[in-house]
Amino acid sequence: MKKVWIDAGHGGKDPGAVANGLKEKDIVLSVALEIKKRLEANYDGVYVLLSRSTDVFLALAERTSLANKAGADILVSIHGNAGGGSGGFETYRYINASAASTALQNGLHTAIVDMLNKVAVGVIDRGQKAKNLHMVRESNMPAVLTENLFLDVATDAAKLKKDVVIQAIIDGHVIGIAKYLSLKKKDAGDQKNNDNKVAVLVNGKKVADGVLDNGTTYTPARAVAEALGATVVYDAETKTVNITK
CATH class of the missing domain: 3.40.630.40 (Zn-dependent exopeptidases)
Known part of the structure; x- marks a missing residue:
């Protein structure tokens, strides 16, 4: 990679x-x-x-x-x-x-x-x-x-x-x-897997990509929170995302 x-x-x-x-x-x-x-x-x-x-x-x-x-x-x-x-x-x-x-x-x-x-x-x-x-x-x-x-x-x-x-x-x-880097292009089938990507915007500006899965959109917490001026802390032991501002 x-x-x-x-x-x-x-x-x-x-x-x-x-x-x-x-x-x-x-x-x-x-x-x-x-x-x-x-x-x-x-x-x-x-x-x-x-x-x-x-x-x-x-x-x-x-x-x-x-x-x-x-x-x-x-x-x-x-x-x-x-x-x-x-x-x-x-x-x-x-x-x-x-x-x-x-x-x-x-x-x-x-x-x-x-x-x-x-x-x-x-x-x-x-x-x-x-x-x-x-x-x-x-x-x-x-x-x-x-x-x-x-x-x-x-x-x-x-x-x-x-x-x-x-x-x-x-x-x-x-x-x-x-x-x-001598990268190889994906075939058409692989590229179709990217069709579920969703652009995530905060106040009209794109911050990252989300994923659409069975009608539910999942967005990256850190990118969204930081765009809003908040801080994100992830606890690996409890698998908890804490967002503070």
Whole structure:
């Protein structure tokens, strides 16, 4: 089983880039949630873990610590960009990155640019870069940070407001990850088993997937509670879930 760690940048009190009616933290969270959904629904032998599944703040050290403790095989940190003049798409690896990280970056970058070029005109490819960024430096596994267009560049912002562009960004990540990990697609029968999944929203925002079983919908207590500002504690001995606020 391959473990993929998807890190949606920023969150909570840290909105990231804000411009042209867009917030980076919201865009990258929706992208991260859908990457998890599509990888697990369409490929065998993959489990996707998220730094955050709701609009919460996590320090950079918390993010990499969680990924390292989980023993993830790869880490992909998803961001939107700002301050880049003409805008565009770019990816980052660590300055002293391993060959594995470079290979992951190449596969992701190529797949995302290819998908963007299929649905949008004038996407600028700013290239594959190396930088001393925490998320790619402190991760024990191959790690890449993607910068998915510029919120403060009008032409890029207009693209990010189109669902077809967001879908291309999601699909590009999925294709790049699947290729790097040599994941095999599920057959049609296996994919049908995902038809009982139910999107769970809190105040209009998706937080996780639930399951529909014989007319009853089961929702993940932790994701829902945390989205409402509550704390969840699970007692393994008594098999009790305690939710407090």
